[in-house]
Amino acid sequence: MSSSSDSTHWLPPATSSSSASDAASLHDIDALCLGTGRFLRSVLVPAMVNAGFCPALIQPRGRSFLDYMLTTQERSTYEVDTIEPSGDVSTIQVPCYGVFSLGRTSDKHALVECLPKMTRIRILGVGVTEHGLSSKDTSVMVDLYDLLHLFCTFFQDGIWTCKDDDDDGVESTIAVLSTDNVPNNGSLIQRYMNEHASGNEQMTQFLKDRIVFANTMLDRITSHRDNDPMVPSCEPAPEKALVILDPSNRFPPQIGQQKGVIVRTSKSEFDLDVALKLQLCNGTHTALAHLLALTKTVNTAMLQTADSGTIILRYLDALTKQQILPSFSADGSTRAAHDAFYEDWRRRLLHPHFGMSTFFITQNGPAKGGIRFSPTVASLLSSSDPSLRLSLAFAYAVLLRWLTPFNTTSKNGVFRGWFDGMDPKLVLEECKKFDTGTVVEYADGLAYNLDQGWYEFKCNLYDKDGRSLTDRLSACHSRQPAECEPAIWSYILHEEGGNLAPYFSTATESDVASLVAAVSVLYARLLAGDSVLSVLRELVEKDFGIGLDTKCSDFVSTASTFESDIGEPLHYKSQCIPDSSALMDLPISNDAIQAVVTAEVQSVIVVDLHTHLLPPSHGPLCLWGIDELLTYHYLVAEYFITAPADMTPEKFYSLSKQEQADIVWKSLFVDRLPISEACRGVITTLTSLGLKREVQSRDLKAIRIFYSTYRQDGMEGAKRFSEKVFDQAGVEYS
Secondary structure, three states, X not given: OOOOOOOXXXXXXXHOOOHHHHHHHHXXXXXEEEOOOHHHHHHHHHHHHHOOOOEEEEEOOOOHHHHHHOOOOOOOEEEEEEEOOOOOEEEEEEEOOOEEEOOOHHHHHHHHHHHHHOOOOOEEEEOOOOHHHOOOOOHHHHHHHHHHHHHHHHHHOOOOOOEOOOOOOOEOOEEEEEOOOOOOHHHHHHHHHHHHOOOXXXXXXXXHHHEEEEOEEEOOOEEEEOOEEEEEEEOOOOOOOEEEEOOOOOOOHHHHHOOOEEEEOOHHHHHHHHHHHHHHHHHHHHHHHHHHHHOOOOEHHHHOOOOOHHHHHXXXXXXXXXXXXXXXXXXXXXXXXXXXXXXXXXXXXXOOOOOOEHHHHOOOHHHHHHHHHHHHHXXXXXXXXXXXXXXXHHHHHHHHHHOOOOOOOOEOOEEEEEOOOOOHHHHHHHHOOOOOOOOXXXXXXXXXXXXXXEEEEEOOOEOOOOOEHHHHHHOOOOOOHHHHHHHHHHHHHOOOOOOOHHHOOOOOXXXXXXXXXXXXXXXXXXXXXXXXXXXXXXXXXXXXXXXXXXXXXXXXXXXXXOOOOOOOOOOOOOOXXXXXXXXXXXXXXXXXXXXXXXXXXXXXXXXOOOOOXXXXXXXXXXOOOHHHHHOOHHHHHHHHHHOOOOOOHHHHHOOOHHHHHHHHHHHHHHOOOOOOHHHHHHHHHHHHOOOHHHHHOOOHHHHHHHHHHHHOOHXXXXXXXXXXXXXXXXXXOO
């Protein structure tokens, strides 16, 4: 096959010297890959080859890989590099049995002419990104349907048989495998194909009988060789490089026998594989990549040498251990396995000689919050402890900071943002000049310029009013947090954004509102000019008493600037914005005055001159715990209003303190609604201590267990509890 631009396809040179050998070579092909990306070539194709398949590749756009294979008549393989932890590079030669392109009309015609001779196709790999699965009308989904429609025609016309070569009478199927990590990717592709086939009964039946759409998960960090983007460069293959769900055993069994390939028949096991990959691996990767890219760190490998590397790793640890792992329900042994999974992922991230472009990971940023963060939020909201913490809020804030343009003018849906620490107005002025410095293309149609201080991203989200997310975010410049909340809500609930609308209800409203308010504060700070790493360092080191483990509900008030109730009582909350923040230098609009004043008043530490509380040093005079709360004289008096006639004060006070508390709890909190001021005081106290679920379930035993964790430590426990109460109440303790 000639290497000139006239060549429309490539076949292995050993069998391509004549039309007869071409036909023999085409007959050998029993697997196709729609796509030629590095991920597909470093994971799926080697697995096919090792399982005895002979795959050919089809490049949907352009001809770069086709031209690469045409560069030498002797080439019959392509290379894949593996970077070992030692720094050694091992290169394998992956056999390739054909390369085609859809880049030109003549190339597509050549493929259509060759396909009828490929009568043994059993696997069809699809190299697709999250964007490629965003609708049935993306180019890759249209190309896939056209290809399957050709397959259907070949079957109907008898060009392809429905039998395996072993002639055992078993009708063959074609397994479609996706190389993205969108949940239920096979089922989604199947839905798209059926939508395309609507009204075509033959095609619909063909898809049902002959095509197996497998849900998959792939996991291998992949980049490219220095100065040669055509050669994949990878970490060592992990244990679960490719996981396939095949509950009906319809998939070619030899694939599952390969190293790094696991075929699951149990959907629950497969779902856990996907959840760990998406929420833990991809979730932390997304949080890491946007943070590093904003700070001009172009590769994840620089994490180990960057001055801020330790702080960033502590952030990832907090995000994982406080939010992601707790979102998985597990017993002790399973929890240990999840911990081990994270430690292995952390080790992979810290590969001393290999990393991935942080900018490349930021592609399709708007959907990342929904695909990689929202499953964690959803699981936490449905758990017994729905606490959403600042480690997660910070991840959202950084993602939205990345998606904020310095103006709302785009070219074909491509916007420009500015790097951390730079003035967006100055960057905008620089962009009006000719590009200076080095412009680096990091993905199709997306680039960055470290010298001029800009990067490009795509964002095409519009709310129900037709307003774009980029317009909403751009309007947040020089605004107070409360004024940013509408934009954050718009993203958080958007189906193609944060995608939390399905989990938003009366039961979860306050928790989601706390998350939105917390994200708004952190996001507003980043827009105002507080550096990403300085804010992160504050949270990691708890410089102002607020850390990554702080609950969002303890960090901010959820009262909306636009809907807050003037008569609503204020509960103390620590000041969430330090005096050193650039946000303090911004003007306050009329719309933001109420929220700002509320936040300032809420954060004031007071001295209580009228108190019945005595410190632990006063021994038995220091009264604390749930039993003391329930037997406070106001509650006892309220109990006696409805107490049975045979319960006299003498009889009541002859009981132990715990027995008295049990009676009051049952009478005022179980048998009746606790609506009096005294009862509401108990409810407020317990809720503030993090016992909301225990109160809702009226679980007095669980509440006592909470207090016992302090009581068991004697005087030291009493001191810790007293300090906790005063701290959360905003009362000075000495």
